[in-house]
Amino acid sequence: MNLSKKTFLYSITLVTLLISLIIGYFIFMLPSLYVDRMKKNYFDEIVRVQKHFIRDQNYDSIKTSNPTGTFSFSIPEEGDSIFVYNTYLSMEVVIDDSQLLELFHDTREKLLAANEGDFDVDEIAKQKFDFNFEYIVQLIKKACTENKELPIHIEGLQVIDTNEFTQVSEKYTLVGEDLVVCQWDGTDGSNYYTSYVACSIKNGRTLITLLPVMTPRMSEIRPVVLQSLPMIIVVTILVILLATQGFARRIINPIQKLAYHADYVKKTGNLEKEKEIAAGEDEIALLSQSLNALYEQLNQNYQELEKSNLLLQEQNERQEVFLRASSHQLKTPIAAALLLVDGMIQKVGKYSNSETYLPKVKEQLKSMQRMVEDILYLSHCEGNMKVELIKVEEILVACQASYLIQLEEKNLRIEQKIMPVCVKADGEILYKIIDNLVSNAVKYADCNTKICITLENNTLYIHNKNEGIPLELLPNIFEPFVSSETKEKGHxxxxxxxxxxxxxxxxxxxxxxxxxGVEATLKFI
Incomplete structure (x- = not known):
């Protein structure tokens, strides 16, 4: 599976997971949060209403969410009256019935007893308020049907008492030092209700506020959530797909560039690195940097290999030319030696004097020996070099010591200025290089002259006195078997x-x- 398909599969999985989380949130968590929020709002509202009523003992500045169902009651310490307050009315209720008065006095005494000392919520919860609701219902029926003093006559009043209300929970909360809130939750089987009763005692008066509300249900908000789900799902899918598409492009584009560049390298053999395939510090950028480093290293290795191949080709060509030239050069001393030997064997003319011509034969053989030794030395040392740190001045002193006899024979003197110079080289090969230069300086120097040798600044200068090198030989002076036509002619x-x-x-x-004269310059780089 390629990266695009993997990214698409990842997107689908991510969309499914997010939609599941959103649906679960709106169906299960959001309604519960809504219910808790509404309960808190109702609780805060009754606390606010009760505090305003304690301060003002009227509803002039009180705003409630249920103005018709919110009442506050003020019960004096003495007397038979209850003062009732609401957003739309305020009145005094005087209790005339003796049994109802007894129930009223008993309730007031219990509230006052609970208020003695510190205001204790637990103490109020322990009080048993035995309200005779049946008697109160009968009293209301009688007042509405039999009280002839009423300006109206009511018939057919029927109070239905189905006893369907069931208490669900009851909770008391102390707010501040002198305010108690009772939260009563109940149900009639279809709906849930919450009644908040706030109770305080101020300046000898018992102040009570009632706030009945419908308990918010999760089923109330669930249809709204379900109705908004299609739009939420579409928007979520759109946002996620757009984000995923951008993310996929950011991943795939650099990888495609890397693939195209690798294919380009494979087809063209051009190992130059691609510039800024992927920026940043992520995995793709690291891959790009690693591939660039690899291409750069391969390019360097390839160039070094090409140089090595060119050098090897050059060496092969040089060796071929060298072998051809050396074979040609060897023919001359061999032919001369054979001619001398044949003349001495057959005693032809002057060659019959073997004592005179045998040394010449030996000289020709030594010339061939030196030539063969140089050829073998070239082949041997090239594959057996040992590079180390060498003091050039020590090599130079050793080379001079081997030519003391030649210097004396030609009455040559050496003037030298030698400074310490260290180079990395094969000691044997470096000796061979300097020895050849010193040998040529001694061999071709005029008698009774001087040789100047200077070693400084990583450079060796060797100067001798003579007529100089013929101009026609200078361009080819480093070619094999090129030598001047003098009596000191070498091979x-x-x-x-x-x-x-x-x-x-x-x-x-x-x-x-x-x-x-002639000056040889050797510069150690």
Whole structure:
């Protein structure tokens, strides 16, 4: 499954989960929160109404959610009257019935007794208020049907007492120091009701406020929630899909760029890194950075491999040319040696004097030996180099010591200025490079002259006095078997060896004609 399908599946799962959570919230939690909120509002309302009534003992500044059903009663410590207050009326109720007066006095005494000392909610809850509701109902019937003093006559009054009300709960709460709120919850089987009764005693008066309300039900808000669910679901799906689409593009686009770049690299072989495929610090950005680092490393390795291949190709070509030239150069001393040997064997003319020509044969054989040794040395040292830190001045002193006899024979003196220089190289090869330069300086220097050797600033200068190198040889001075036509003529491999190994180590070597002689310059980089 590709990343797009995985992202789509993730989106569907996320949408389903969020919709389930939203539906569960609106069906189960929101109605419960609504009911709790309404109960708290009703409780706060009766506390507010009671505090205003304690302060003003009227309803002039009181606003309630149920103005017709909210009443406050003021009961004096003495007397048979009850003062009733409402948003729309205020009146004094005088109790004339003796039995009702006895019930009234008993209730007032219990409230006053509970108020003695600290206002204790538990003490009020313990009081038993035995109201004879049956007697009160009969009294109301009699007053409405038989009281002839009333200005109207009422017939057919029927008070239906089905006794369907059931108490659900009862709770007393102390608010402040002198206010008690009783919350009574009941039901008639169809609806639930809550009656809040606030009771206080102030300046010898018992103040009571009644607030009957319908208890809010979760079923009241559930239809509203169900009606709004389609819109909520559509909006939620739209928002989530848009957010997921943007999220998917942010993920997929960089990955597509990485894939296209990898395909481009595969087809073209171009290992250059792609710039800013993905910015940031997330996993895709890290992947992009890692791939760029990989491409860069592969590119460097590829370039190094190309350089190595070019170098190897160059070496192969050089070795092929070298072998051809060396085989040609070896023919001359071999032919000369054979000619001398045949002349001595057959005693032809002057060659019959073997004592004179045998040393010449030996000289030709030594020339071939030196040539073969140089060839073998080139092949051997290239694969057995041991790079270490070498003091150049020590190598230079050792090379000079091996030419003391030649210096004496030609009456040469050496003037030198040597400063400490350390380079990383193979000691044997570095000795071979410097020895060839010193050997050429001694070999081609005019007698009774001086050789100037200077070592400073990572550079070696060797200057000798002679007629100089023929101009036609200078461009090819480092080619194999190139040598001047003088009596000191060598086999032509010395400077070739020097140039070969200087190139291998990255050194720079130059041989130029200067005023009064030749100067060789070796720069250690």
């Amino acid at each position: 032509g491999l010395g400077l070739y060896v020097v140039h070969y190994y200087c190139k291998l180590f990255g050194y720079q070597v130059k041989v130029n004609n200067v005023a009064g």
